[in-house]
Amino acid sequence: MYPKRPIPETWGHTAVTKTKHPRQLKVGLMLPQTEGLRGPGVRSWLEVSDMARLAENVGFDSLWVVDHLLYQLDGEDQPRGVWEAWSFLSALAAITERVELGTLVLAMGWRNPALLAKMADTVDEISGGRLILGLGSGYHRLEYEAFGFPFDYKVSRFEEAIHIVCGLLRDGQIDYTGTYHSARDCELKPRGPRANGPPILIGTNTGSPRMQGLTARYADMWNLYYDITHNTVAGYIQALPELEQACALQGRDMSTLESTVAVLLADSSADNWWDRLPSGLAAKPLVPLTGPPESIAKELIRYDQAGVSHVQISLEPTTCASIEAFAPVLDVLDAHSN
Numbered sequence: 001m002y003p004k005r006p007i008p009e010t011w012g013h014t015a016v017t018k019t020k021h022p023r024q025l026k027v028g029l030m031l032p033q034t035e036g037l038r039g040p041g042v043r044s045w046l047e048v049s050d051m052a053r054l055a056e057n058v059g060f061d062s063l064w065v066v067d068h069l070l071y072q073l074d075g076e077d078q079p080r081g082v083w084e085a086w087s088f089l090s091a092l093a094a095i096t097e098r099v100e101l102g103t104l105v106l107a108m109g110w111r112n113p114a115l116l117a118k119m120a121d122t123v124d125e126i127s128g129g130r131l132i133l134g135l136g137s138g139y140h141r142l143e144y145e146a147f148g149f150p151f152d153y154k155v156s157r158f159e160e161a162i163h164i165v166c167g168l169l170r171d172g173q174i175d176y177t178g179t180y181h182s183a184r185d186c187e188l189k190p191r192g193p194r195a196n197g198p199p200i201l202i203g204t205n206t207g208s209p210r211m212q213g214l215t216a217r218y219a220d221m222w223n224l225y226y227d228i229t230h231n232t233v234a235g236y237i238q239a240l241p242e243l244e245q246a247c248a249l250q251g252r253d254m255s256t257l258e259s260t261v262a263v264l265l266a267d268s269s270a271d272n273w274w275d276r277l278p279s280g281l282a283a284k285p286l287v288p289l290t291g292p293p294e295s296i297a298k299e300l301i302r303y304d305q306a307g308v309s310h311v312q313i314s315l316e317p318t319t320c321a322s323i324e325a326f327a328p329v330l331d332v333l334d335a336h337s338n
Contacts, residue, residue: 024337025304027330028062028312029055029323030104030262033088034071035080040317042081045091052092054320055099058327059334062100062132064312065089067107069143079142086119093127100130104223104262104312105203107138110149113161114183117168121192129193133169134223135162136203137211155210156180162202166218169197201260206239212246221258226314231264231286233302259308264288265296265326266316288316297332 031051032043052063065088070079085103092101101123106116124131137158138144144151160178164186167174173187192198201221204211205228215222222243229235236259247254266288289296303311315322 022337023061023330023333025300025308025333026061026100026310027300027333028064028100028102028310029060030064030066030312030314030318031088031092032318033065033083033085034068035082037071037080043083045083045088048083048088049091049095051318051320051323052096052099054323056096058323059330060099060323062102062310062312063092063096064102064104064134065092066104067136068140069110069147071140072142079146086123089131090123090126093123093130096127096130098130100132101127102132102201102312103134104225105134105136105201108135108158108161109138109144109151109154110147111161113164113181114168114174114186116161117165117197118188120165120169120198121188124192124194124198129198131198132201132221133165133198134201134203134221135165153180155208155214159210159214162200162214162218166200169200199258204243206242209242209246212243213249215243216246216250216252216254216257219257221260221310223260223262223312225262226264226286229261231288233299233306236261236303236308237306258310260310260312261303261308262312262314263300263303264314264316266290267322293326293328293332297329297336300329300333301336 029051031048033048035042055063065085066082067085068082069084071082072079085106089101089103108116120131120133135158137154141151150157157180160176160181163178164174164176164181164183167176168183168186168188172191173185174183175185176183199220200218201223202211202215202219203223203225204215224236224239228239243257244254247257264286267290289299300311313326315326
């Protein structure tokens with residue numbers, strides 16, 4: 001169906017890449033779930049599954065899904081539909097072998113935290129230990145109100161939720177009663193393939209010291225989206241002092257917190273929807289990366305040099321053709337790592 005590169009050798013249940021020189025900077029692909037974004041119309045599961053298999057075959061390190069129930073850009077009369085994240089992720093775990101699978105990020109405001117921990121351990125089992133559990137507090141009021149979830153006290157609700165999720169995944173049990181969430185004498189049984197569960201990533205924003213503090217306290221990884229960094233390495237570097245301060249207050253060495261950044265790439269056929277992101281998300285306009293593979297790889301290497309270990313690529317549009325076209329960028333990055 002598509003030209004394929006050899007899939008890395010695997011054994012047992014968990015896929016393992018056998019190479020003397022692993023890629024220094026991990027590169028992930030954000031899959032299209034939202035109607036009319038990253039390509040026209042609604043993408044069927046068959047289309048997305050083909051993209052996922054192709055991305056794994058051409059050498060991406062990870063696949064990522066977003067978590068929205070509805071999504072409306074500034075100036076639009078009607079919200080766009082979105083496929084549910086956790087359902088997609090479970091299916092991706094079953095059809096892929098090597099790539100890590102992540103959420104960028106799950107909105108904790110409409111999820112029971114104890115049940116979420118159970119689901120995460122289960123998907124980690126299905127995937128053979130490839131899940132990255134990305135979590136956030138949510139921001140898009142429209143979908144909360146449409147589906148009947150509370151939008152108030154988002155950070156306070158998140159603080160209780162992350163405490164329960166981490167307690168269950170790290171220790172296997174918790175007994176906790178809070179203002180918004182509780183888990184009484186709760187245990188995770190059976191356990192997934194990793195004794196301490198999957199790594200936890202928290203999506204953060206600038207100007208939110210409480211979320212920065214929770215990231216420093218609980219997360220294994222953190223993420224900045226391109227609407228926060230302005231899609232530049234300089235924007236990423238500018239955001240670092242806030243998290244450095246949060247880590248210092250928690251008594252944590254920031255080098256133990258893995259940095260990830262979402263990066264926007266586009267070709268001439270994209271419709272510039274990122275200039276209509278919901279109000280308050282980003283300084284506009286955003287400028288996507290463009291150009292030949294060598295120049296794109298050079299910019300990604302700058303993220304690596306700035307301390308980023310993993311980038312999540314948003315291809316505009318995301319198609320099998322654009323995934324194939326990105327493959328030479330991975331070749332350049334591999335050559336740089338060697």
